[in-house]
Amino acid sequence: MKKQKQILLLLVSMLLIFVSVACSSKEEASSSTNGDNQVDGNGEVVERTVIDYWHTYGEQEERVLYNEIKPLFEEEFPQYELKLTRMPFEGLKQQVITAVAGSATPDLMRMDIVWTAEFAEMGALVDVSTLDGFEEVKEQLFEAPMSTNFYDGGYYGLPLNTNTKIAVYNEKLLNEAGFTEPPATMEELEEAARASVAAGSMGGIGILGLGQTWEWLPYFWSLGGTLTNDDFTQYEGYLNSEASVNALETILSWHEEGLVTPTILNGQPGFWEGIERDHYMMINDGPWYFSILGSDQARPDPLDYTVFGLIPEGPAGSISPIGGENISIFQSAKNKEGAWEFLKWMTSEEPQAIMAKGTGLIPTNMEAAQDAEFLQIPYVPYYVEQLQTALPRTPTPKWSEIEEHLSLNIEMVFRGEMDLREALDDAAAKADEYLSK
Amino acid sequence: MQQRVHFFWKFVVYSMLLIGVILFIFPFIYMILTSFLQGAYTLPRPHEVLSAKPSLDNYKEVWNNHNFARYFMNSMLVAGVAMFGSLFIGSLSAYAFARFEFPFKELLFRIFLFTLMIPLVLAIVPQFTVINSLGLVNTYLGLWLIYIGGGVVGTTFFLRGFFETIPKDLEESIIIDGGGNWRIYWNIYLPLSKPALGTMAIFAFSGTWDEYFVALSIIKEESLRTLPIGLMMFQGQYASNWSLVFAASLIAILPVIILYIIFQKKFVQGGQTDGALKG
Known part of the structure; x- marks a missing residue:
């Protein structure tokens, strides 16, 4: 009798643990399969690969990113799904180091310009100057922000937005x-x-x-x-x-x-x-x-x-x-091809102009910086002019x-x-x- | 004369207590009042704070926007399971350390304690690597593994001492009736340790409820994030709206306060074994 009760108790507690395990994995499963495949207008299933992007935009900026940039990119590149994760600043560097150590990084990350050389030295980032079409992209971007990606003969990211004081x-x-x-x-x-x-x-x-x-x-x-x-x-x-x-x-x-x-x-x-x-x-x-x-x-x-x-x-x-953010591809990215595709697209004129107009962030794309509507914002011309003579802080790890x-x-x-x-x-x-x- | 001296000391003691209360409660009141203001990007000055009118606008905004309600429920689940898990496993191992004799018992206990001394920042990379190789990144199971694993040590240490104060003779009543160790643990040790368990429950709950760093490392999906991560989102790179930050923080500490109120009665209760045995 007593023995039976003991066994019963044990069984019940084990059952409880299993149930909780099952609950958690179910939750995880349902969220990760979301939208991997999309049914297009003709009812055909399009295979979509996810581009995992960690960003650090503020609230207003995130809204523009989510409502305008993401749909536009996915419309132009239906084979990709852009997955946006907003990271808090507190302990962010340590987070990235942990992820790098465990090879669990996202594909892309937006990071402060002074970090790029440091993570490049760790061997965490892809040298984008070896990738297809780098020269054309580089020509469209301001030189000073571009130089903040330079480390040891290569470029370990592209400038995403720039600023100065x-x-x-x-x-x-x-x-x-x-x-x-x-x-x-x-x-x-x-x-x-x-x-x-x-x-x-x-x-x-x-x-x-x-x-x-x-x-x-x-x-x-x-x-x-x-x-x-x-x-x-x-x-x-x-x-x-x-x-x-x-x-x-x-x-x-x-x-x-x-x-x-x-x-x-x-x-x-x-x-x-x-x-x-x-x-x-x-x-x-x-x-x-x-x-x-x-x-x-x-x-x-x-x-x-x-x-x-x-x-x-x-x-x-x-x-x-010069301040601002670069966007880099991680060595352990699962979707390097898609990530590079996004990098090239994101530094092109249209998305840069959208971000600029929506948030006041200063584009790194030279064409986008001349956008008439953007220059209408009263303080913007001063920043653009100041940038002509602005200097990067030492790009060293x-x-x-x-x-x-x-x-x-x-x-x-x-x-x-x-x-x-x-x-x-x-x-x-x-x-x-x-x-x- | 004696009466007057008595009164004097009472006065001194009470004024010190009062000053202590004010010191402790003041930042809290400042926080509550700031949460009533609108758009406080710099911490408000005293006169602004004092003229704040109670309004729940910030609380409404926090709760309805920013996924906050979702994070709150996530945290409930995470901290709740972690609390029960570390209490249950911790009390079992405390029972073993208190009552069983086995080789290398003390050595094992010391090693157990040693893990308490390792700072979290040092442990996070290896912990993450292990969780990652188990395929548990981005799951609550991975988070629980770390939380419960970490919590068990403290609970064991705390409860072992408590269990050892419980008279062994009490067990005889169960052994006479043919009960085993499980019954002794369940019917004697646990009920008699309610004050200790209550204290540990609060530690275990608030420890994981507040935990930011591990949670952010393990959980990558935004929809699975816990409350402390949500709180940090209110602090921007260049500017933080402190009224929102404080409103969010106040919502976040509510469960801990409630838990404290529930368990506080257990803290001071002692003497549960008084009269259980004949001298």
């Missing part, structure tokens, strides 16, 4: 500082900032923080500073050159005079809050906030209270860093480490804990050490 001014504060036009040179900017701070604003030169070089490079480069030699192989003698020291000294003197926004050392308010509420005269930023804030009914449209200008010219001109070390040193300088020259010397030596590894 321009100067954004609070119109009211700029006028109060005695300027009717955005400052054209660094001296004018300094003058305007001084007047604005004297009149009670919280900052006249925007630097969002020191954690990423992206935030201060526009000033550093324009003032004549350099990171490396032209082929990105040496920091020593460039990052710590006299010109670089002078450039950084100028920025430091702004900070010490109180001209820079408090955000430089994590102070409040944030960039957009500061400029929206007449606290900051000037910030610099990429194009994304205009579309985010512009589409939010609860916040005033930035176009109503800002004016734009190029990064003011310094001794070296007006130079801003070690960039993350180099940047981290450099940023830390720079922050110590601005907190008064390190000598400026010493900081750059140390960062240059360390960077070259990373490169030679």
Whole structure:
């Protein structure tokens, strides 16, 4: 009797486990078979292969991707089904590394331009310059964003969208500082900032923080500073050159005079809050906030209270860093052929123009960047013009480490804990050490 | 005089407690109030927060859009099964460690504990490779394997100590009636360990309910994703709408709070074996 009960109990619990297993695999099965084959208009079944695409678009961008890009691609290439998976940013790099290690990557991924070289070095990406029709594609794309895919003699992706930073001014504060036009040179900017701070604003030169070089490079480069030699192989003698020291000294003197926004050392308010509420005269930023804030009914449209200008010219001109995303094919992709087909199509004029108009993302396709409707967006021409002189940050697999070390040193300088020259010397030596590894 | 000193200390103690409560609850209230605002892309200042009017708009948007309801149910299933699985298997192995004698028992237990010390980030790549070679990527089974496997260790460690405090003599009543180990485990150890089981249930549930990294690695399909991944989607690369993030987070912690309320009565209950044996 007791024995029977024991056995019964065991059986029941085993049954429960099996049921739960069955449930989960059923769910999985039903979702993975979805739409593998499609019945076309004539009632014939078309064999479709899936292209698995991890992207990192925001919400508004994802909508355009899903509602316009996907149907258009599948109409033109009925043999493929584009499967879109939106990945969150948190821990994304680690996710990709895990997937690469387990050979469970998607076919394609949209990634930040500074990652491409790093994953290429890991052997995770396909060198697309060896594929059919690469030269024709390359000719249609802007050169600077294209160069961010370059690593060790090959191209490990195509530029998908590009961006840079321009100067954004609070119109009211700029006028109060005695300027009717955005400052054209660094001296004018300094003058305007001084007047604005004297009149009670919280900052006249925007630097969002020191954690990423992206935030201060526009000033550093324009003032004549350099990171490396032209082929990105040496920091020593460039990052710590006299010109670089002078450039950084100028920025430091702004900070010490109180001209820079408090955000430089994590102070409040944030960039957009500061400029929206007449606290900051000037910030610099990429194009994304205009579309985010512009589409939010609860916040005033930035176009109503800002004016734009190029990064003011310094001794070296007006130079801003290139940002943006590349799209790459993984070595372990199951559908490399379809992936390359999509890459070629996605960087062609029509889809690039659709994304540009729908989201304000700046196309990498030269034809699409001239799209009249796209250029109608008020801030767009400034970004397109700024891109003409924009520079890529060093495309090297070690960039993350180099940047981290450099940023830390720079922050110590601005907190008064390190000598400026010493900081750059140390960062240059360390960077070259990373490169030679 | 004595009365006054007494009152003074009471006053000190109560004010410290009150300060503690305010300190702990303040961020939470800030979060709730922020979730009533519209379009807070930067964290709002105190005066904005204090003038917030209660509104459920953000909650409605979160729940109805962004697949949030779906993620919520997914997480329920994942965390629920993982909780029962790790409690059940963990208590069985705790029983074995507490009551059976077998060779290398202590060594085995130490090795067991050692796996607790390995940081998740180090373990994720090998774990993923194993799950992948089993063909369980993108299934809840793969996720449960990791969650339950990880949870069992903690549960075993915790329950073994608890089981060892239960008097062995209680088992005799069952042995006399002809019952075996299963009966002892089921009718004596489990009922007497309710406080410990309740505590472990909360740990096991909230541990997997919050878990982000493993879930994202194993689950590739958007429709199978769990709540923490859904939460992260509200944080953009360049800008996060904090009112939505907070509304979503508040919805996400509800089940944990409910579970806590259900099990909290079990926490302090002791003395269940009092008077069970004659001294």
